[in-house]
Amino acid sequence: MSESSTSPTNPPSSEEGTTTTVITATTHLTLPANTKPMTYEELNPKSKPTEFFGPIGTFGISILTPLFTYIFFYTCNDAVGCTPTTISGWKTAWNLVGNFPNESGYLWEWKSFAVYLGWYTYCIACWKFLPGDKIQGNLLRDGTRKTYKMNGLYTLLLTLGLSLGVLLNPGGIELFSWLYDHWVPLVSASLAMSLFQALWVYGYSFYNRELLALGGNSGNFFYDFFMGRPLNPHPPFFPSFDIKTFNEVRPGMILWLLLNISCACEQYLRLGTITDSMWTVIIFEGWYTADCLIQEHTILNQMDITTDGFGFMLSMGDLTWVPFTYGLQARYLAFNPVKMGPIWTSAVVAITLVGNYIFRQANNEKGDFRAGKNPKKLEYMTTERGTKLLTSGWWGRSRHPNYFGDWLMALGWCLPTGFRTPLTYYYIVYFVILLVHRQMRDDEACRHKYGKDWDKYCEKVPWKIIPYVY
Numbered sequence: 001m002s003e004s005s006t007s008p009t010n011p012p013s014s015e016e017g018t019t020t021t022v023i024t025a026t027t028h029l030t031l032p033a034n035t036k037p038m039t040y041e042e043l044n045p046k047s048k049p050t051e052f053f054g055p056i057g058t059f060g061i062s063i064l065t066p067l068f069t070y071i072f073f074y075t076c077n078d079a080v081g082c083t084p085t086t087i088s089g090w091k092t093a094w095n096l097v098g099n100f101p102n103e104s105g106y107l108w109e110w111k112s113f114a115v116y117l118g119w120y121t122y123c124i125a126c127w128k129f130l131p132g133d134k135i136q137g138n139l140l141r142d143g144t145r146k147t148y149k150m151n152g153l154y155t156l157l158l159t160l161g162l163s164l165g166v167l168l169n170p171g172g173i174e175l176f177s178w179l180y181d182h183w184v185p186l187v188s189a190s191l192a193m194s195l196f197q198a199l200w201v202y203g204y205s206f207y208n209r210e211l212l213a214l215g216g217n218s219g220n221f222f223y224d225f226f227m228g229r230p231l232n233p234h235p236p237f238f239p240s241f242d243i244k245t246f247n248e249v250r251p252g253m254i255l256w257l258l259l260n261i262s263c264a265c266e267q268y269l270r271l272g273t274i275t276d277s278m279w280t281v282i283i284f285e286g287w288y289t290a291d292c293l294i295q296e297h298t299i300l301n302q303m304d305i306t307t308d309g310f311g312f313m314l315s316m317g318d319l320t321w322v323p324f325t326y327g328l329q330a331r332y333l334a335f336n337p338v339k340m341g342p343i344w345t346s347a348v349v350a351i352t353l354v355g356n357y358i359f360r361q362a363n364n365e366k367g368d369f370r371a372g373k374n375p376k377k378l379e380y381m382t383t384e385r386g387t388k389l390l391t392s393g394w395w396g397r398s399r400h401p402n403y404f405g406d407w408l409m410a411l412g413w414c415l416p417t418g419f420r421t422p423l424t425y426y427y428i429v430y431f432v433i434l435l436v437h438r439q440m441r442d443d444e445a446c447r448h449k450y451g452k453d454w455d456k457y458c459e460k461v462p463w464k465i466i467p468y469v470y
Contacts, residue, residue, distance in 0.1 A: 047216065054223065066320065074094075112185035132151025152254075155293075177269060216309035244305065259330070278333045278337070303442060378391075379396065398463040399458075
């Protein structure tokens, strides 16, 4: 509120009979009642270890997820086929652990570790030196915003250009199959990197007094190590390098595509051709990777970035689980080729394209709306917090239509492997479990955030993932 007062005075004047009026302005500001900054403890309250059944559950997952990465290889390879069906077959698979006839099944190899370390360093160099947009993230609870450099697409294009140069040279296909031939030692190298990162950011978070994740500050080591204690960890003296967002779409996602290409090279060396099933898998999984990097800025609105801390769950998931299990279909087809034919290929392509359309349209609607744009004139409701929630378009059909699109794409990636083994369908099963759990976590967070407004929203949009079904 501003007030002005005037007071006539009679100072000396150069002209007789004149009066000078001095105007004094007084401004009153209404300040917040509590101007005291929040303390570190107030910004980072203790959390309860409830996710994934608490410390016991997170400890179990920390052991089982790396273990299954190895199981997927040792039960699905040239030596035993895919998914042994007899006791002798399982015994053979067990005997191959640590005693595999070639390098692809060696548990550890220093050359593979050096190659993986070089790959990770290359990705950092691309982040540093390639051009990219500077985009601000969401407002953090300490009142700040982080700025992210988005140039993952340029990293992908450079990598594909270099890979093409290798493939077109004499002996290039044999050279590129090196990744396929060193699968398990590369898994071990990525696991060593993810374990190191998770331990380091956990320990460092006690000394640099960074902002912590609200769900990873329980005080229990196993729980916080898995869930992630720091929200946006960065190396000392490099605050602009956010480890979590870097890992999300770069080293693991692009390596996934390179591993698929390596599997296609292996199939070509064995057959002298690449089957329609392999083409379908590498094209659609490759497009998923490219689309993710084209829309890299959209990850800033995902729960992984906004809410979850960076711990073993994300480091292992990004660096090991994604590249070495998401491409199981391509690795299976390398030694067990499937010829689909035009009719089956058309059906698989149709399912995948529909899934991709739903996934992208839903994410575009959300991205535009959060950016203050509404080109489709979608309906929405306004909560008491002032936040707006979409109630039409794809987000009026279900609360997570992008998950539905993800499921259809995942099914399209698995179908080219045929029906000889259930193991290659692990991805769709895993993704159903993952996204249902994420939907439950997201709904719980929104109910806590919006209160009764969330109940009103759920009445308007009752379907959780699959429109009109679930």
